[in-house]
Amino acid sequence: MTLALDPAAQDLLFREARTANTFTDEPVTDEQVREIYDLIKYGPTSFNQSPLRIVLVRSPEARARLAPHLVEANRAKTASAPLVAVLAADNEFHEELPALFPHFPEVKDVFFSEFAVRERNAALNAALQAAYFIVGVRAAGLAAGPMTGFDPAGVQKEFLDEDHVPVMIVNIGRPGKDAWFPRSPRLAYEQVVTTV
């Protein structure tokens, strides 16, 4: 192996990192989430769109509002996680572009005046940022439990507004007892990569 990233970091972020299904009681603090964000905010997005928005579902009352919108198989996982993050895409991200793309502030109107274009861009770029967030949770030494098994309309109505659409929900914490199954296989290089 000749990767520049040292083997311990490779293990922490990818090789040994796993999607946790159970968690310990150890709290995840707002300060930890701030450190994660302050790392992963640098991940690239198209035109620096940065459409990811995060709702931390922390209070027992909010947790109780979230549970019914998860598919049943995900409810116990989320109940055991000390912190749950709803990751959403802001379809009105273009309002921030004059600040985020200062060398061409007109990009807001030149490229993003159409809602359908914004929606498509927000979906792609918030997904990229969701992946950076998962990597960031692992960089903090925590386990992430990303889930797409939930009712998007229900979660949107409960925790977001009409401009923000949910991308995924991530359970966050220290892995608990029997936190995961054996790792599933991955596709071989030859199944994924072709050269022309």
Added chain:
Amino acid sequence: MTLALDPAAQDLLFREARTANTFTDEPVTDEQVREIYDLIKYGPTSFNQSPLRIVLVRSPEARARLAPHLVEANRAKTASAPLVAVLAADNEFHEELPALFPHFPEVKDVFFSEFAVRERNAALNAALQAAYFIVGVRAAGLAAGPMTGFDPAGVQKEFLDEDHVPVMIVNIGRPGKDAWFPRSPRLAYEQVVTTV
């Protein structure tokens, strides 16, 4: 800072890493791409869908076929990159699910018999994997230049088939002269994260 990931790795992957717009002539080998894939294949996807497919555009003939489909502002960047990767989503990823999700092989038919469901899942999960790929290019000590400024239908027709849709194109190499502008601002934590 209390992140578990060491500061050098934080810099390599996020803090100091930048989207390169120019590259040196130093080749990027297939072996390097293999090492990148063998790291980032472990990044999580829904049901281990793993829909990302990669076309390495390497030959001068293929490079010439790609150029006209890029927006004009991206052509010089791609011309200077020693290797260019077309990242695509496989809408027929479910064919691999019995191997990828062996403890519930029926998932292929139970959840993914509808094309619209597959298309939505492939778009999200290939985007997650595209972000892991960008992180992986950086983990290899290389600079990534991800681009969404291209004609998707043209790139699909030229390099893919009807089951595979392009997600992004990534220039890969060592950063060249004046490889980037000063870094653009990022949103503050308070603009992105709320707690309930």
